[in-house]
Structures are given as C-alpha cells and as structure tokens.
Amino acid sequence: MRNDIHTNGAPVLCISCEARDRGVCGALETSQLVELSKSSSRHRLAQGSEVVGECETIEGYSNVLSGVVKLTKTLPDGRQQIVGLQFAPDFLGRPFGKESDLGIEAATEVLLCSFPRSTMERLLEQCPALEKRIFLQTLRELDEARQWMLTLGRKSASEKIATFLLLIARNADPTAAYQHPICFDLPLSRSDIADYLGLTIETVSRQLTKLHADGVIDVHNRRVVISSLERLLSVAGN
Amino acid sequence: MRNDIHTNGAPVLCISCEARDRGVCGALETSQLVELSKSSSRHRLAQGSEVVGECETIEGYSNVLSGVVKLTKTLPDGRQQIVGLQFAPDFLGRPFGKESDLGIEAATEVLLCSFPRSTMERLLEQCPALEKRIFLQTLRELDEARQWMLTLGRKSASEKIATFLLLIARNADPTAAYQHPICFDLPLSRSDIADYLGLTIETVSRQLTKLHADGVIDVHNRRVVISSLERLLSVAGN
DNA sequence: CGCGGCATTGAGATGCGTCAAATGCGGTGG
DNA sequence: CCACCGCATTTGACGCATCTCAATGCCGCG
Numbered sequence: 001m002r003n004d005i006h007t008n009g010a011p012v013l014c015i016s017c018e019a020r021d022r023g024v025c026g027a028l029e030t031s032q033l034v035e036l037s038k039s040s041s042r043h044r045l046a047q048g049s050e051v052v053g054e055c056e057t058i059e060g061y062s063n064v065l066s067g068v069v070k071l072t073k074t075l076p077d078g079r080q081q082i083v084g085l086q087f088a089p090d091f092l093g094r095p096f097g098k099e100s101d102l103g104i105e106a107a108t109e110v111l112l113c114s115f116p117r118s119t120m121e122r123l124l125e126q127c128p129a130l131e132k133r134i135f136l137q138t139l140r141e142l143d144e145a146r147q148w149m150l151t152l153g154r155k156s157a158s159e160k161i162a163t164f165l166l167l168i169a170r171n172a173d174p175t176a177a178y179q180h181p182i183c184f185d186l187p188l189s190r191s192d193i194a195d196y197l198g199l200t201i202e203t204v205s206r207q208l209t210k211l212h213a214d215g216v217i218d219v220h221n222r223r224v225v226i227s228s229l230e231r232l233l234s235v236a237g238n
Numbered sequence: 239m240r241n242d243i244h245t246n247g248a249p250v251l252c253i254s255c256e257a258r259d260r261g262v263c264g265a266l267e268t269s270q271l272v273e274l275s276k277s278s279s280r281h282r283l284a285q286g287s288e289v290v291g292e293c294e295t296i297e298g299y300s301n302v303l304s305g306v307v308k309l310t311k312t313l314p315d316g317r318q319q320i321v322g323l324q325f326a327p328d329f330l331g332r333p334f335g336k337e338s339d340l341g342i343e344a345a346t347e348v349l350l351c352s353f354p355r356s357t358m359e360r361l362l363e364q365c366p367a368l369e370k371r372i373f374l375q376t377l378r379e380l381d382e383a384r385q386w387m388l389t390l391g392r393k394s395a396s397e398k399i400a401t402f403l404l405l406i407a408r409n410a411d412p413t414a415a416y417q418h419p420i421c422f423d424l425p426l427s428r429s430d431i432a433d434y435l436g437l438t439i440e441t442v443s444r445q446l447t448k449l450h451a452d453g454v455i456d457v458h459n460r461r462v463v464i465s466s467l468e469r470l471l472s473v474a475g476n
Numbered sequence: 477c478g479c480g481g482c483a484t485t486g487a488g489a490t491g492c493g494t495c496a497a498a499t500g501c502g503g504t505g506g
Numbered sequence: 507c508c509a510c511c512g513c514a515t516t517t518g519a520c521g522c523a524t525c526t527c528a529a530t531g532c533c534g535c536g
Contacts, residue, residue: 073388075476081391083384096374100381128366135373136334142376143338145383146321150311152390153319153436157524190483198391200525205484221483221533238313395492428515438493443516459501459515 011037019063019113023089024137027129039119043112051092051104051112061093061120067110068187072103072195082196083148084141087171091137095124108187152198155237160197161207162236165217169226183225211235249275257301257351261327262375265367277357281350289330289342289350299331299358305348306425310341310433320434321386322379325409329375333362346425390436393475398435399445400474403455407464421463449473 008030010020014037019025025033042065045051051062051069064086071084085107086092092112094100124131151163172184186193190201197204211217216232218225226232246268248258252275257263263271280303283289289300289307302324309322323345324330330350332338362369389401410422424431428439435442449455454470456463464470 071384073384075388075392077475079392081388083387094377096370096377100384102384131369131373132334135369135376138373138376138380139332139334142380142383145380145387146309146311146338146340149321149383149387149390150313150319152387154313154317201483202485202526203524206524209484237315439515440494440517441492444492447516 009034013037013040013042017063017089017113018065019089019091023063024091024130024133025063027133028123028127032123032127036115036119036123040113040115043114045106045110045112047106047109049106051106060114060116061091062112062114064088064090064092065111065113068107069110070105070107070188070192070196072105073101074103080195081198082192084145085171085196091134093120095121095131095134107192157197157199157203158207158210158235159237160199161193161204161211162216162232163238164193164197165211165224165226165232166236168224180229181225181227182229183223186222186224247272251275251278251280251351255301255327255351256303257327257329261301262329262368262371263301265371266361266365270361270365274353274357274361278351278353281352283344283348283350285344285347287344289344298352298354299329300350300352302326302328302330303349303351306345307348308343308345308426308430308434310343311339312341318433319436320430322383323409323434329372331358333358333369333372345430395435395437395441396445396448396473397475398437399431399442399449400454400470401476402431402435403449403462403464403470404474406462418467419463419465420467421461424460424462 010030010033014020014025014033017023017025020033025036028036043062045067066088069086069090069092070082071086072080073083074080083102092104124134151160155163168186168188169182169184172187188196190204193199194201194204208217208219211232212219214231216226216228216235218227248268248271252258252263252271255261255263258271263274266274281300283305304326307324307328307330308320309324310318311321312318321340330342362372389398393401406424406426407420407422410425426434428442431437432439432442446455446457449470450457452469454464454466454473456465
C-alpha cells in the first residue's frame with residue numbers, strides 16, 4: 001500500500017473516494033482506513049441484479065460509490081413497494097445483525113465498495129465515531145422514510161410525480177441545481193417509479209405527459225428537463 | 239433517594255418501571271440511573287395535547303410509560319399523515335440535535351418520564367450502551383416505517399384496516415395475544431386511524447362495519463373483539 | 477426485417493373521496 | 507330525571523381519480 005505524504009497515507013483507492021469525506025469512511029483514522037481497505041473489494045453490479053434477497057443475512061457491508069440502489073418490500077401476491085433509494089455515498093448494510101425483510105436491488109448499474117462483516121464489526125467496536133456516522137445515516141433514512149409516508153398516504157398522483165422529480169433532481173447533481181433549466185436522467189424505469197410512488201406505470205406515464213402538456217417539464221424516455229421549477233414546486237405541494 | 243438492598247439501589251420510581259428493563263434505562267448502571275432520576279420528572283398529558291410542535295427544538299427526552307403517542311406530518315393545506323405510533327416503553331426524542339419536522343401528540347392520555355437535554359447528552363457520552371439502545375430502537379422504527387410504507391402504497395382500504403387492527407392487537411396486550419377471542423380498545427379515534435392509514439374517516443368506518451358484517455370482528459365505539467383471527471390475517475394479506 | 481422490452485395512449489370499470497344527512501352517546505343544565 | 511346540545515361516528519348518494527385491460531408506438535438487437 002502506497003503511502004503518499006499529501007494524503008496522510010490513505011490507501012490509493014480511497015484518496016478520491018466520495019465515501020471518504022461524505023460517507024462513513026470519513027469517521028476512520030488513516031490507520032483504520034488502511035486496515036479496512038485491505039479487506040475491501042469493489043463490485044460492479046448490472047442493472048436489476050439483486051444485492052441480497054429478502055430475509056437472507058447480508059454477507060457484508062458496502063458503500064454505494066455510484067448508481068442507485070433500491071430497497072423493496074413485497075406482498076405475497078407480488079405487489080411491490082420501493083421503501084428507499086440509496087445514492088452515493090450511502091452506506092448499505094445493517095449493523096447488529098438481524099437484517100430486516102428487505103429486497104436490495106441495483107436500480108441502475110451500481111459500483112459498490114464492500115467489506116466483510118467481521119472486519120466491519122471489529123472496527124465498529126474500536127471506533128465509536130464510525131458507529132455514530134452510521135447512526136446519523138440511519139436517522140436520516142428514518143426522516144426520509146417518514147417524509148415519504150406523507151407522500152404515499154396523502155398526496156395525489158400528480159403531486160407524487162412532482163415530488164419524485166424534485167427528489168431525483170436534488171440527488172442527481174447537487175452542483176447543477178442552479179443551472180436553468182435543470183435537466184437529468186431518471187435512474188428508475190417507469191415500473192420502478194410506480195413502485196416507489198404506490199401507483200401504476202400507466203398513471204406515472206399519464207402524469208408525466210400531463211406535466212409536459214402543462215409546460216412544466218420536457219420528457220423523452222428517461223431524460224427530463226425541468227422547464228419551470230417554480231411550477232413543479234407548486235405541483236409538489238410543499 | 240432511597241437505596242433499597244433488594245433492588246441494588248435503584249431509585250424507587252424506577253424499580254417497577256417498564257423502561258428499566260425493556261426501555262432505554264435498561265442500559266444504565268445503577269449509579270447512572272440514580273443520577274438520571276434526580277433530574278427526571280413525570281408528566282401526565284391529556285389526550286390531544288402536543289408534546290412538541292413541528293420544527294421546534296424538543297426541550298428534552300422522554301420515555302413513554304403509558305398511553306400512545308402519535309408522530310405526524312402535515313402538508314401546508316392541512317392534510318395530515320401519522321408516520322409513527324409510540325407505545326410504552328418507547329423512547330421519545332432525537333439524539334444529536336436537529337429534530338426533524340415532526341408533530342408529536344398524545345393520542346390517548348399519556349404518562350411520560352422526561353429528562354433534560356443536558357443530562358441525557360452527558361449520559362450518552364459516558365455510556366455507549368445507552369447510545370446503542372437508542373440506535374437499536376431507531377433501527378426498529380425504520381423497519382416499522384418501511385413496513386408501513388408498503389401498507390400505505392400498495393394495500394387496499396380493507397387490507398389497511400385489517401393490518402391496523404392486528405398492529406394494535408399485538409401492542410395492546412402481548413400477554414393477552416393467546417386469549418380467544420382477542421379483544422382490546424382502540425387507542426385512536428376514527429380520524430387518527432384515517433390519518434394513519436391514508437384514508438378518510440368515512441372509509442375507515444365503512445371498512446370496520448364491513449369486517450363486522452363479514453363476521454370477522456365486533457366493534458362498538460372503540461371496543462374491538464376479533465372473532466376470527468384467521469380471517470383477519472387473511473384480509474390483511476401478509 | 478422481425479422480435480421483445482419498455483413506454484404511451486385509450487376506453488371502461490371501480491374503489492375511494494366528497495358532501496350531506498342521520499344516528500348515537502356523553503355531558504350539562506333546567 | 508329528562509331535554510337539549512355538541513361531537514364522534516355511521517350511512518347514503520354521487521363523482522372522480524386511479525386502476526385495469528387492451529392496443530399501439532418506439533427502439534435496440536439479433
């Protein structure tokens with residue numbers, strides 16, 4: 001492992017890694033980072049591939065380096081709901097064992113940095129700051145889940161779509177947030193969007209064309225251009 | 239503060255407190271429990287009273303000793319969604335500052351055991367086991383939120399009602415779970431139930447009478463008797 | 477060129493919301 | 507004790523948003 005004076009000896013792969021400052025790895029000392037990186041490995045997942053099946057024990061922990069991961073719940077008859085989206089540099093994997101009944105799947109092509117369970121757990125014991133980082137992410141996920149419950153339970157289809165577009169716009173490229181008009185690619189298929197919003201694909205499609213007809217957005221396949229952010233905000237209803 | 243040899247010197251008020259073994263106080267040493275109890279105070283809240291307004295900084299932390307607390311989200315136009323229910327001995331209050339945009343309200347009469355923010359934060363630093371307890375509760379709340387997202391997004395009105403009744407039945411009196419027929423009082427008004435399920439009060443009422451007509455439950459005001467647990471489970475759809 | 481997957485569009489059905497009225501129940505005061 | 511009131515709940519009639527089912531369009535790939 002190369003030790004570069006300018007990066008305080010951080011592993012090369014970690015030097016430019018987003019997870020190192022904004023993600024959980026930011027909580028680690030350089031020496032701990034070196035240790036973790038020794039047993040970490042990068043994986044590229046194809047769109048649609050399953051990270052871990054429902055109810056299975058997760059084989060390890062990961063950072064999302066790029067792409068979007070969806071967390072799903074499914075009823076016995078097949079109806080599905082996406083209960084969370086993870087973007088880079090989110091942390092994936094549940095501490096203290098006992099994975100909940102979740103499907104974890106790549107919504108786009110995804111790049112992961114994974115660690116074995118044992119290494120992570122050893123570090124967790126050594127390093128309270130790491131546990132706190134993960135705790136903070138969990139609190140954020142709880143906030144997001146509850147915010148989405150409001151959307152699922154109380155918003156109309158058009159409000160849901162607008163809310164979703166704004167969510168993606170914010171995550172797609174925060175630096176581009178002040179470009180006008182804002183444009184980005186949807187990381188989800190119509191079917192995934194429907195599963196996220198508790199709608200059908202037909203309703204999703206119709207609402208998108210309606211927003212287009214009203215001059216609020218442009219849509220072509222997955223490409224979205226927000227023509228009027230102001231009006232999109234007002235449709236979203238908050 | 240009385241020190242009783244049979245309880246290892248735990249404060250009298252804590253001796254029979256549910257939060258001491260099942261709640262977060264279970265993580266504390268006796269000496270810490272004594273310290274915490276010195277600055278703790280019990281409050282009785284009337285039904286409908288607000289614990290802390292949306293966006294306000296919570297003035298402290300609490301354990302729910304009895305009753306049900308609802309966590310709510312509200313849209314600018316007044317539409318409301320209940321995003322969580324807290325039963326005894328759940329912990330109330332968000333560590334690490336920055337309360338999320340939540341309304342916290344007593345759904346029934348509620349008994350709280352509250353601590354000032356400063357005491358709690360000092361203990362949190364001293365006692366990693368306490369932080370871990372709260373972390374574990376947060377993980378549980380996240381699971382519950384996501385489970386409820388599936389209910390909100392993908393279940394029909396009758397499935398929602400059945401799911402809700404089973405949820406309350408499990409929380410009302412776990413020891414009574416094997417009595418047949420199971421009976422309990424709903425801790426929520428029709429309006430609260432509607433806000434929890436993302437429905438209107440009329441739909442809630444109609445679905446309850448339909449379940450009654452189908453011989454699955456008996457309802458009179460808030461009293462519920464589950465005549466056929468098996469059928470209720472099958473209506474809930476999971 | 478033709479096939480398969482994804483998305484759009486249309487027509488019809490329906491579950492749930494809306495609005496309005498009736499019912500029941502507890503509390504208060506005469 | 508009873509009459510009255512206010513509030514929560516139930517019930518009914520109707521409309522509409524969304525779902526369902528089906529057809530069509532679009533595009534990449536063999």
